[in-house]
Amino acid sequence: MTETVAPQGNHPISGSTRLYVVLGDPVTQVQSPALLNPLFARWGMDAVLVPVHAEPERLERVVRGLQDAGNVDGIFVTVPHKPAAAGLADRRSPMVEVTGSANALRREADGRWYAENFDGLGFVAGLVAAGHDPNRERVALVGAGGAGSAIAAALLAAGVERLAVCDPDTAKLEALRTRLDAHWPGRTRTSAAPDTEGAGLVVNATPLGLAPGDPLPFRPDRLAPGRVVADIIMHPRETRLLREAAELGHHVHCGIHMLDGQVDAYRAFFGFAPPVRATTRAGDVVRRAPA
Structure with missing residues (x-):
């Protein structure tokens, strides 16, 4: 029997909660919060992913503010900001250099930001x-x-x-x-x-x-x-x-x-744990997540 991850209830947000955001314009269509927040709760992680609407002319200001916030560990990026986001990181992966775009930025141990593209x-x-x-x-x-x-x-x-x-x-x-x-x-x-x-x-x-x-x-x-x-x-x-x-x-x-195929890559990139079971599908999580 195939097992899927279902939401484990609302995880309380506290002063120690680590923050992740997904940036877009628009942002109402994003599915990643419905996928990752139930997984954070299941794994016992004190973390939350929230959508942030950033218009193109304000993108750099928004990103720089998030990068300066000490409890923001990662930024997911969606349309139309992926090319611009690549230029807002301190370091870029070979894939980002080839494609000229990024859909994920993480805070490194030294405080710098590293860009990757998993699309x-x-x-x-x-x-x-x-x-x-x-x-x-x-x-x-x-x-x-x-x-x-x-x-x-x-x-x-x-x-x-x-x-x-x-x-x-x-x-x-x-x-x-x-x-x-x-x-x-x-x-x-x-x-x-x-x-x-x-x-x-x-x-x-x-x-x-x-x-x-x-x-x-x-x-x-x-x-x-x-x-x-x-x-x-x-x-x-x-x-x-x-x-x-x-x-x-x-x-x-x-x-x-496409999101199904990125779950394990995101886990490794951001250090989310434990590993996602091979039987878990992002589509199942999204369909079972609360609206």
């Missing part, structure tokens, strides 16, 4: 767990922002045969291609509009789908039959893109799987 690792791990191994696959990726750049690097590292990345910001797109080509030469092509021809896996790594009236990031009706259509948006779980793709007979892969 790509989590996305690929979620794909593999769902039976969609990208090795030797042709992939189309829409969006070259913080999450998209991390996913691009992780897909190439996972052995995709060809990666087509599109983004209307051509300067950002070409900068990403230059960084990717330095590690995986000749396997990436870029365009301003979606290039899904021949792709077996097509990924939306843009915010399109967060709001009900958003346009589609690409046309699923133009894909060859039986493709895998993935979205990194976690709320709503079923975006318009995934709904229409499923109606056309494509295989769909929802955004919560």
